[in-house]
Amino acid sequence: MKAVVLQRNGSAHQAFELVEVAQPNLKNDQVLIKVEAFGINYADVMARQGLYKDAPPLPSILGYEVVGEIVTSNASKLNVGERVLAFTHFGGYAEYAVAEELACVKLSKEIPTSEALALATQYCTAIHAFENMASVRTGESVLIHAASGGVGNALVDLARNKNCYIVGTSGSEEKVQLLNRRGVNLSINYSKNDFENTIGASNISGIDAIFDPIGGRTFRKNKKLLAQGGRLIMFGVSSFSGKKGNLIDKLSLAYSFGLMHPLEFLLRGISIQGLNMLHLSLDKPELLNELMMRAVALYKDGIAKPQIGWKGTVEQLAEVHDLMERRLTTGKLVVYWK
CATH class of the missing domain: 3.90.180.10 (Medium-chain alcohol dehydrogenases, catalytic domain)
Structure with missing residues (x-):
């Protein structure tokens, strides 16, 4: 073959x-x-x-x-x-x-x-992150990084179905226009505007759930933006793309995440979770099957687009x-x- x-x-x-x-x-x-x-x-x-x-x-x-x-x-x-x-x-x-x-x-x-x-990968990732890990409730605020990508689009669908206030980031004006057409409430071109400052200047007091495939440079800002009880779901580190993968690059990536103290999680009630669909599919095949069936059902119901x-x-x-x-x-x- x-x-x-x-x-x-x-x-x-x-x-x-x-x-x-x-x-x-x-x-x-x-x-x-x-x-x-x-x-x-x-x-x-x-x-x-x-x-x-x-x-x-x-x-x-x-x-x-x-x-x-x-x-x-x-x-x-x-x-x-x-x-x-x-x-x-x-x-x-x-x-x-x-x-x-x-x-x-x-x-x-x-x-x-x-x-x-x-x-498959996109909607199953989005469903597990949105429904099972972040447990997003109707009307909550969400921040979706790389919102014009495959998983980002799926997260927008799920958030719209829950009547969430949606903040989406992307890297060009063309992608921002795409997000606007898809019903994102606040679309941010991260190549021109700092998303933390843009959200801070809005009427949003904090973000209930943040979904991030970028990592590194976005992490500290994400943590600051979380509302009381906020959830940060990380499902990638695309900021590491293009690096050589040597010790210096790995140390630089680790440094970009900054230091975290457990007391902050306790006082603010925030949580940070990671998602790797490959590991999930291997370790919990029954859950993968449920996610795939759920994705097809959402498509048939007109929610997944x-x-x-x-x-x-x-x-x-x-x-x-x-x-x-x-x-x-x-x-x-x-x-x-x-």
Whole structure:
């Protein structure tokens, strides 16, 4: 079968090669999927740069999620010929991919492939962060960093459904306009304006829930902005992208988070939580399945409205990787085999 293999770390146009590889073997409770399309996530960019410690050793096949048809099944509740959305734990950049039974949900033909792919990593991350970890209540205030991205868009959908006051950050005026069209109450271009000062100058007394995939430079400001009982959910450290990953870079990142005293958490009633969907999917597969089913249900109810930012073919993979690394993309990025 064909697969896009990460042969070396570095720039997108030099790191990947489209080659023939052996078709993967199945274990119990797994299915083999003929892949129609797969999604791109920022963790893929970090893995290509050699900065994602959970990535498999080189040469490797990246890719967290696929949509396709089951061609072989060792699972009791999934049958050959069924169309599924699957969380693949790497291996998605291939014509055929393996997935655990609990990491699959059946898809009706009415759900477009591109929108279905957004329901995997992006919406599952958003749902768990918003509903389970932050437990956002109706009418609360939320701050969503990188709000025009895949997870950010999903969080905006969930926040709108709860009638929250939404503050969203993004890195360009075009993305700010996108956020305004999507109903964000206060949209901030962080490349021009300090989000802490902008929020401080508004009528918001504090933020109830903050969702941050950036980390580093945003952390201290986030902590200051939290209201009494506020929750900060971190699901990425994209600020580390482009670094060399050496000791100096790691120390610099650690320093940017600053010092924290437990008494502050007690007096203010605030909490800080981290989310890694790869670890969650491996350690709690039943929860992953619940999140995927919830995402599909929200889509069918018209609450989840995936924003598709880019669609292309495997020959354009390096191009979209480069665009994402330079933060020139929005929404879900989808790669088709044909």
